Amino acid sequence: MSEGPVVVGTDGSAAAARAVRWAAQEAAFRHQPLHIVCAVDLDLAERLSAETTRRVREAARSLLGEAAAAASGRAPGLAVSTEIGREPAADSLLRAAASEAPQAPGGTAAEATIVVGSRGLGGFSALLLGSVGLTVAGQARCPVVVVRGTERPSSGVVVAGVRDEEDLEAVRFAGEAARRRKASLRLLSTWTYLQYVGSMAPMADVVRVAVEAEAAASTRMLGAVREEFPDLKVTEEVARVPSPAGELVAESLRADLVVVGARRRAHHTGRALGRVTHALLQHAHCPVAVVPRG
Structure with missing residues (x-):
């Protein structure tokens, strides 16, 4: 199975920002596009007021814009797309990976790779890996990369x-x-x-x-x-x-x-x-x- 595009999640956290940079470099290595997902669970948000839902969407678009700019800065010329996920974060990433994987030459599926940060905004500092990372790694049928550690040579x-x-x-x-x-x-x-x-x-x-x-x-x-x-x-x-x-x-x-x-x-x-x-x-x-x- 050939390697396909890279899907990465962002929530505005420092860990997610590093995951986006790593994913951008990986996509450039592969000569494949990068797809960035910001999940806001709009199914839940729709039970809120129209004004609150609008603000949630605007915040998500802003985060995606910042992430896309960071990805392009890391890998100029990279094809980058963005998406506001309607489901919870893990579900949004799993679905995006399944839908982004194209058909490779010869009719075989090109396998996407999901990239997540080690801990999102919702995590406590004592938790070394957030629930989204564990859920995605535990359920995905494609490779998952959890970006841990600090950037170094x-x-x-x-x-x-x-x-x-x-x-x-x-x-x-x-x-x-x-x-x-x-x-x-x-x-x-x-x-x-x-x-x-x-x-x-x-x-x-x-x-x-x-x-x-x-x-x-x-x-x-x-x-x-x-x-x-x-x-x-x-x-x-x-x-x-x-x-x-x-x-x-x-x-x-x-x-x-x-x-x-x-x-x-x-x-x-x-x-x-x-x-x-x-x-x-x-x-x-x-x-x-x-x-x-x-």
Whole structure:
């Protein structure tokens, strides 16, 4: 599936402003348009007075104008469109991504990517990722990038967290991102070996070897990735760590982007994402891309 346009949400917050700038650069890298959405939940606003609804619309148009100007400033010549979303923010972004994705050459769907900031105006400072970001990342059937961290010079590295072969689409997304940025790609598989297993029986070594082999998905993918991206520097590592989430957060200090496959719970109560993805979205020091698995 080819990469299509970029859809980004704005609400006037500093986090959203950074997301717009990142999304503009990403759209320019792809030679694709940027679509900016400001969701005001007009279905709710219509229960307000006509004057209040008018002011809400005017404020949204003003925010969109500022965001579009910022996007054009970051990527001159970029095709930028704007929209006032009628639904709640997460619903508006999901719908916009579905409607903005065009047909690519050959009749295949060109997949849009949604970009959101780490926290909007409605968030408390203690919440590291707002509910909109979590909802979109947990429900989207297209890639979602949560723009975290602070703007800084490029490290020239894109990291892909790999658990198994179902993460191949995430690795491809990471490879394309690295290629566009003239960066290297680092495949990282992590595994946790419970220390107490070693005291249980001589079978501990058998368990360790089996678990380590299963974790080495990055090694198994290495040849295929190098064949698909022959001009890209690709490295891989299988690391035994106390915490896979902690290792990926640490890697984010040295990366321009961390990419993971979306691990969603089929019958979840509470968070929809797996605990490693959830923790990475809450604590990473750089933008994080969540790509549907399989």
